[in-house]
Amino acid sequence: MPNDTINKVDPRLLEILACPLTKTTLRYDDKAGELISDKAGLAFPVRDGIPIMLVEEAREIEKD
Numbered sequence: 001m002p003n004d005t006i007n008k009v010d011p012r013l014l015e016i017l018a019c020p021l022t023k024t025t026l027r028y029d030d031k032a033g034e035l036i037s038d039k040a041g042l043a044f045p046v047r048d049g050i051p052i053m054l055v056e057e058a059r060e061i062e063k064d
Helices: 011-016
Strands: 027-029 034-037 042-047
Antiparallel strands (some): 027 034, 034 042
């Protein structure tokens, strides 16, 4: 379940993580349990509290 406490991302970790494709900052989507790169249009999964920062593991999202 994405909303479990175990899938939360430490805010300090979020401060240093960047999108591996665009090198831009990420935002955490608590509802989906994913890290979002708005510039790349990708959502990176968080599994057991660990962000999976591989482009091939990310899913594409619609850009605004």
